Amino acid sequence: MSTPKTIIQKIWDQHVVASEPGKPDLLFIDLHLVHEVTSPQAFEGLRLAGRRVRHPELTLATVDHNVPTIDRDKPWTDPLSVQQVEALRRNCEEFGIPLFGVGDIRQGIVHVIGPEQGLTQPGMTIVCGDSHTSTHGAFGALAFGIGTSEVEHVLATQTLPQAKPKTMSVEVNGELHPGVTAKDVILGIIAKIGVSGGVGHVIEYRGEVIRKLSMEGRMTICNMSIEGGARAGLIAPDDTTFAYMEGRRFAPKGADWEKALDYWRSLPTDEGAEFDTYVTLDASEIEPTVTWGTTPAQSVPVTGRVPDPSEAPTPQARELAERALHYMGLEPGTPIQEIRLDRVFIGSCTNSRIEDLRAAAEIVRGRKVAPHVRAMVVPGSGLVKHQAEEEGLDRIFKEAGFEWRDAGCSMCLGMNPDILLPGERCASTSNRNFEGRQGRGGRTHLVSPQMAAAAAIAGHFVDIREWK
Ligand SMILES: CC(C)[C@H](C(=O)O)[C@@H](O)C(=O)O
Numbered sequence: 001m002s003t004p005k006t007i008i009q010k011i012w013d014q015h016v017v018a019s020e021p022g023k024p025d026l027l028f029i030d031l032h033l034v035h036e037v038t039s040p041q042a043f044e045g046l047r048l049a050g051r052r053v054r055h056p057e058l059t060l061a062t063v064d065h066n067v068p069t070i071d072r073d074k075p076w077t078d079p080l081s082v083q084q085v086e087a088l089r090r091n092c093e094e095f096g097i098p099l100f101g102v103g104d105i106r107q108g109i110v111h112v113i114g115p116e117q118g119l120t121q122p123g124m125t126i127v128c129g130d131s132h133t134s135t136h137g138a139f140g141a142l143a144f145g146i147g148t149s150e151v152e153h154v155l156a157t158q159t160l161p162q163a164k165p166k167t168m169s170v171e172v173n174g175e176l177h178p179g180v181t182a183k184d185v186i187l188g189i190i191a192k193i194g195v196s197g198g199v200g201h202v203i204e205y206r207g208e209v210i211r212k213l214s215m216e217g218r219m220t221i222c223n224m225s226i227e228g229g230a231r232a233g234l235i236a237p238d239d240t241t242f243a244y245m246e247g248r249r250f251a252p253k254g255a256d257w258e259k260a261l262d263y264w265r266s267l268p269t270d271e272g273a274e275f276d277t278y279v280t281l282d283a284s285e286i287e288p289t290v291t292w293g294t295t296p297a298q299s300v301p302v303t304g305r306v307p308d309p310s311e312a313p314t315p316q317a318r319e320l321a322e323r324a325l326h327y328m329g330l331e332p333g334t335p336i337q338e339i340r341l342d343r344v345f346i347g348s349c350t351n352s353r354i355e356d357l358r359a360a361a362e363i364v365r366g367r368k369v370a371p372h373v374r375a376m377v378v379p380g381s382g383l384v385k386h387q388a389e390e391e392g393l394d395r396i397f398k399e400a401g402f403e404w405r406d407a408g409c410s411m412c413l414g415m416n417p418d419i420l421l422p423g424e425r426c427a428s429t430s431n432r433n434f435e436g437r438q439g440r441g442g443r444t445h446l447v448s449p450q451m452a453a454a455a456a457i458a459g460h461f462v463d464i465r466e467w468k
């Protein structure tokens with residue numbers, strides 16, 4: 001019998017096109033996703049070297065970071081956005097790359113549209129010049145972010161030199177309490193391993209809790225792998241994966257589907273395969289979670305209080321906590337549920353899929369956003385937006401006083417007009433709460449869509465488990 005392998009090892013081995021001792025392996029890349037921010041210099045590099053794109057049919061581009069989410073047909077206010085979006089359009093035309101551009105209903109956040117189109121498939125290697133490419137790992141793909149020079153390398157050769165990562169098993173067992181979501185699970189994992197706990201590793205998320213999650217929930221988990229320092233994160237494909245994929249535009253059809261299923265079913269980690277690092281989490285310990293600081297690891301249950309830096313385990317942790325509280329404008333000991341909010345953002349590649357919007361709408365139905373709060377919902381793609389409108393979710397949000405926007409990264413990061421003002425406090429379903437992330441001086445608290453929706457109505461954080 002051959003040595004048992006992890007899914008990570010299996011995908012790796014399938015994609016090595018050249019291997020030399022002491023050097024990184026050269027991997028074939030099955031799918032290359034491109035957006036407007038990290039691609040301009042890569043295309044410029046190709047032009048200067050007189051090269052073509054090796055496999056335009058394995059490449060797909062969209063615009064997400066810079067696009068405004070309102071009044072797109074009017075002149076855009078930010079000249080850099082206009083320039084980058086226009087540059088991508090020209091580059092795609094010149095190099096023959098398919099583009100889901102502004103005005104195309106399929107346009108959206110790059111990590112939402114790949115799975116939505118059935119392009120993201122188990123066993124693939126997927127790269128994008130974007131750290132949250134790990135999202136695609138939810139389908140059992142090895143998916144990771146790359147830098148602009150690597151984008152150029154992949155465009156030119158459809159391969160990438162990569163050092164072999166270490167492997168980490170993160171197992172979540174038991175049963176989640178009602179009101180606890182995938183977002184709380186990943187915040188719990190990051191709180192446990194820390195923001196650099198995963199450095200050098202690819203994570204496989206395992207255990208009963210992971211198996212029971214929908215594809216949307218799995219994407220939320222894999223999305224934030226990078227926030228725990230990991231190179232990538234993935235989940236073995238199973239019937240949930242296949243049911244989600246079947247019939248999607250680029251998913252295999254007919255006999256090809258059956259053949260693909262055979263391959264996909266061979267991917268899960270073999271019994272007895274070993275990981276370099278093991279982490280386990282008990283689902284019953286996870287509660288609806290709110291970040292209080294400026295890293296995704298700085299979180300507490302919604303029933304908790306802002307921690308006291310003087311209780312931090314090391315002088316260094318104390319200093320970090322003090323700095324975070326200062327930036328966040330919070331006092332130690334404040335009950336989380338007394339933190340008053342100015343803004344609520346439901347969106348981003350972490351939580352802007354249809355299931356997220358349904359969950360948020362369920363909380364909001366028939367109620368009104370607190371008068372002092374400005375709240376917005378930004379669907380992850382034009383197709384998510386369309387689906388939500390078919391289901392009447394847009395009406396629920398609008399009647400409650402939420403703004404209903406067009407697809408894009410929006411207020412996840414300050415690269416477009418959707419930003420916080422200095423000092424504004426926001427409950428956000430995104431993945432990063434770094435200083436200035438949502439606009440200079442803005443204060444971000446990461447939460448699940450349900451928690452964000454309830455906070456918009458109440459005007460402060462509330463325990464979703466008590467929502468009636
Ligand atoms: C702009 C892009 C390079 C960046 C990333 O790589 O993640 C962005 O998507 C983010 O979330 O910070």
Ligand code: SF4
Binds near residue numbers: 064109111348350408
């Ligand atoms: S939604 Fe946020 S995290 Fe995701 S790709 Fe866009 S900016 Fe990055």
